[in-house]
Amino acid sequence: MANTDQEILEGLAEIVAEETGLDTADVLLEKSFTDDLDIDSLSMMTIVTHAEDKFGVRIPDEEVKNLATVGDAVSFIKGAQD
Amino acid sequence: MTSAREVVVTGLGATTPLGGDVASTWEAALAGVSGARTLENDWAEKYGIPVTFAATIKVDPAEVLSRPETKRMDPSAQYAIVATREAWADAGSPEVPGERLGAVVSSGIGGIQTILDGWDTLRERGARRMLPMTVPMLMPNSPSAYVSLELGARAGTHALVSACASGAEAVGYAVEMIRSGRADVVVAGGTEASIHPMPLGAFAASRTLSLRNDDPEHASRPYDIDRDGFVLGEGAAVLVLESAEHAAARGARVYAKIGGVGLSSDAYHITSPDPEGTGQVTAMRFAMEDAGVTTSDVVHVNAHATSTKVGDLTETASIRKLFGSDADHVQLSATKSMTGHLLGGAGAIESLFAVKAVAERLAPPTINVENPDPELQVPLVRNEPAKLPGGDIAAINNSFGFGGHNVALVIQNA
Numbered sequence: 001m002a003n004t005d006q007e008i009l010e011g012l013a014e015i016v017a018e019e020t021g022l023d024t025a026d027v028l029l030e031k032s033f034t035d036d037l038d039i040d041s042l043s044m045m046t047i048v049t050h051a052e053d054k055f056g057v058r059i060p061d062e063e064v065k066n067l068a069t070v071g072d073a074v075s076f077i078k079g080a081q082d
Numbered sequence: 083m084t085s086a087r088e089v090v091v092t093g094l095g096a097t098t099p100l101g102g103d104v105a106s107t108w109e110a111a112l113a114g115v116s117g118a119r120t121l122e123n124d125w126a127e128k129y130g131i132p133v134t135f136a137a138t139i140k141v142d143p144a145e146v147l148s149r150p151e152t153k154r155m156d157p158s159a160q161y162a163i164v165a166t167r168e169a170w171a172d173a174g175s176p177e178v179p180g181e182r183l184g185a186v187v188s189s190g191i192g193g194i195q196t197i198l199d200g201w202d203t204l205r206e207r208g209a210r211r212m213l214p215m216t217v218p219m220l221m222p223n224s225p226s227a228y229v230s231l232e233l234g235a236r237a238g239t240h241a242l243v244s245a246c247a248s249g250a251e252a253v254g255y256a257v258e259m260i261r262s263g264r265a266d267v268v269v270a271g272g273t274e275a276s277i278h279p280m281p282l283g284a285f286a287a288s289r290t291l292s293l294r295n296d297d298p299e300h301a302s303r304p305y306d307i308d309r310d311g312f313v314l315g316e317g318a319a320v321l322v323l324e325s326a327e328h329a330a331a332r333g334a335r336v337y338a339k340i341g342g343v344g345l346s347s348d349a350y351h352i353t354s355p356d357p358e359g360t361g362q363v364t365a366m367r368f369a370m371e372d373a374g375v376t377t378s379d380v381v382h383v384n385a386h387a388t389s390t391k392v393g394d395l396t397e398t399a400s401i402r403k404l405f406g407s408d409a410d411h412v413q414l415s416a417t418k419s420m421t422g423h424l425l426g427g428a429g430a431i432e433s434l435f436a437v438k439a440v441a442e443r444l445a446p447p448t449i450n451v452e453n454p455d456p457e458l459q460v461p462l463v464r465n466e467p468a469k470l471p472g473g474d475i476a477a478i479n480n481s482f483g484f485g486g487h488n489v490a491l492v493i494q495n496a
Contacts, residue, residue, distance in 0.1 A: 021150040045214040053211060 002081045003055065008074045015050045016070075019043050029071035037070075057081055087261040088341075090496060091437050092334040093173025093322030095165035095271075098431055099315050099421055102141025103168050107431075108438055110420065111446040112467045116299035117421050118313045125279040133291045135298035136277045137315035137422025154215055155228060156193035157275035161318035161427070162225035166232060166269055173322040176267060176332060180236035184268035185229040186256045187320065188241050188248035190426030190483070192222030194276050225273050225318075237265035243426075245483030246386070248272050249319065250429025250491055254343035256323045257491075266328040272430035273318035282314060288353065290390060302423075303450035304387035304394050304416035305458045312388040315422025319430035321437065336496040337441040341476065342373030348486030355393055355482060359400030365488035366404055366478060373492035375476045377408035380492075382445045382470055382477040383460070384436045387416035388423050395457050397480060402459040413468045414460045415439070416448040429481035429489060436479040436493045443470040 003011070013027035020039060033039045039047065048059050051073070057080035059067075067073045096103065099117025100110035110117070117137040125131045143160040144152050152160060166187075196219040203211050218224060223241035230239035238259065242251045249272020256270035276282075285291050292311040294301035302313040329336055346364040350356035370376065383401060387394045394416075402409045417435050424431055439445045445468045454462060470477075477493045 018153060019150060021148050042214050042218075049211065049213055058210075 005074055005078055008055065008077050009070070011054050012051060012070060012073060015047050015054065019047055027070055029069065029074065031070045032068055033070070051077065055081060087263065088326035088339055089257045089260045089323050090326050090329050090339045091321050091337045092324045092329050093169040094337065094434055094437065095167065095169030095172060096317065096319040096431060096434060097139060097141060097143065097161050097164045098317035098319070098424070099137035099140055102146070104172070104434070111417060111435065112444065114447050114449045114465060115420060116302070116449060117315065118298040118301055120298055125282065129279050129283060131279055131283045131286055132293055133282060133286050134295045135301065135313070136282065137313050138277055139316050154219070156196040156219040156224060158189050158193055158273045159219070159225040159228045161275055161316070162187050162271065162273040162320065163228055163232060165271060165273070165318040165320040166229045169269065169320040169322050170233060174334060176334065178267045180234040182237055182266040183233060183235040184237040184256065184259050184265040185226050185233065185235040185239045186242065186252040186259070186268060186270040187226040187229050188243060188252040188272045188426050189222050189225055190243065190245045190248045190274055191276050191281065193220035193224055194281055195278050196220040198278060198280055229269055233269060235269065244487035244489070245485050246423065246425050246428050247481040247483035247487040247489045248426040248429060249431070250433055250479060250481035250489040251345070251487070253321060253323070253340065253430065253433050253491060254345065254489055257340050257343050260323060260325050267322065267324045269320055270323055271318060271320035272424070272427040274425040274427040275316050276425060277314060277316050285314060292389065300450045302389045302419045304385065304389045304419050304448060305455050305462055306451045307453040307455050309389045309391065309394065311390055312418065313422035315424045316427070317424050317431065318427050319434045321430070321434060338437045338496055339494050340491060341375065341494045342369040342371070342492035344369030344372060344490040346488045348488065350486055353484050355396045357396060359396050359403060361486065361488045362397060362400035362480070362482065363404045365490040366400070366480065369478065369490035369492045373476065373494065375492060375494070377405040379474065379476040380405070380408070380412060380478055381475045382413045382415065382436070382439055384432045384439070384477065384479045385414055385416045386480045386482045388418055395455065398459040409460050412460050413445040413463050413470065415445050415463045417446050419449045429479070432481065433479045433491055433493070436477045439470065440475060440477050440493050440495050443472065445470055
């Protein structure tokens with residue numbers, strides 16, 4: 001069940017690309033969801049919904065505001081899987 | 083007649099069962115092509131739906147929209163955006179301040195596929211799996227809102243709902259917005275995307291759909307003696323309407339003018355038209371008075387004509403009642419014989435067809451009329467397009483909706 005950090009990044013990049021139209025190669029660990037990827041709150045919740053489904057984890061709403069970068073999200077998902 | 087706020091049509095866009103744009107749709111309509119086809123699914127076996135065909139959209143919007151756009155918009159909004167982009171480019175992408183630009187795009191049913199997908203997700207997978215965009219996708223004003231966002235329209239964004247009259251009512255409302263001075267340019271039209279087992283099953287339950295499963299292309303046959311109901315269609319059409327001064331000032335190409343808008347309601351029955359046709363006559367009369375034309379000026383009517391037993395004849399009786407002997411020189415076209423019934427998109431695509439007919443002096447044909455109903459009271463354009471006369475002419479697009487809504491628009495040469 002548990003994925004590697006790289007697998008999570010790749011999976012997340014696919015979800016972000018579907019939602020935003022960005023290239024998966026642009027979805028890097030240090031990128032900010034709001035400032036770099038221009039993702040609004042509704043899109044962020046869409047990404048969270050798909051990520052929960054894909055990685056089999058629960059990302060509570062109160063946690064989402066702490067996920068500033070793609071790396072934050074990868075770490076949270078990794079931690080939630082372990 | 084020239085008033086200070088005359089309204090003209092400067093751009094056209096469409097995506098329909100006949101084609102992914104206006105040119106291909108119009109070409110197919112003039113050639114008498116049917117957009118009805120057998121549905122490639124298991125709805126009949128799985129749910130017992132007695133109808134196995136529909137007039138599905140010819141070009142999947144996924145071919146022209148980005149992936150995020152198709153995920154963020156219900157198909158009804160996707161169709162509207164495809165048509166809007168074409169219409170806006172066709173109008174020359176006018177420079178107009180957002181405060182002077184309006185958007186009026188109607189849907190008869192709204193984001194029904196999103197509603198039903200959301201319900202499926204909730205029941206099968208729970209609330210946590212529901213997508214956050216579900217509400218903005220399902221709301222019936224969503225197509226209009228996306229058009230407003232697309233163009234930066236800030237003079238007002240509206241979505242009038244009157245079932246199968248919605249698209250025509252949108253055009254009428256847009257005319258009023260320009261006449262009243264609220265806007266200089268309004269993008270107006272209608273859209274529908276309801277080819278899904280639930281609405282198909284529901285229309286079948288109302289006994290209004292054709293059951294000609296073995297021959298879809300000949301199922302929509304308004305005014306033929308053997309018609310047995312309408313064919314569910316989908317798609318969108320959008321018109322760029324503009325005040326005549328605004329269009330002239332920027333040197334815009336003008337297709338036609340929308341000279342008159344007539345509205346009425348039957349208050350007779352929730353689905354059946356008033357058999358006396360009183361409301362239909364009133365709508366047409368108001369529209370002609372509004373345009374300053376008489377029955378002798380009207381050379382073409384794009385009929386609502388859905389291919390149902392009662393509806394088709396009520397309309398021609400209404401025309402005959404209002405026009406008297408002038409009905410003899412009306413060229414009547416029932417384009418649903420080719421497009422199927424686009425519901426909320428119908429009044430828009432048929433307004434577009436009437437605009438093209440006036441601009442090109444060519445009325446599109448009515449196909450599949452092998453044996454005209456002897457009670458048909460107006461000359462019908464059958465099989466081949468019919469030439470319209472030169473000089474000043476007027477056409478009427480009639481659109482009627484479940485609920486007793488009657489809309490008539492008068493379209494005149496520019």
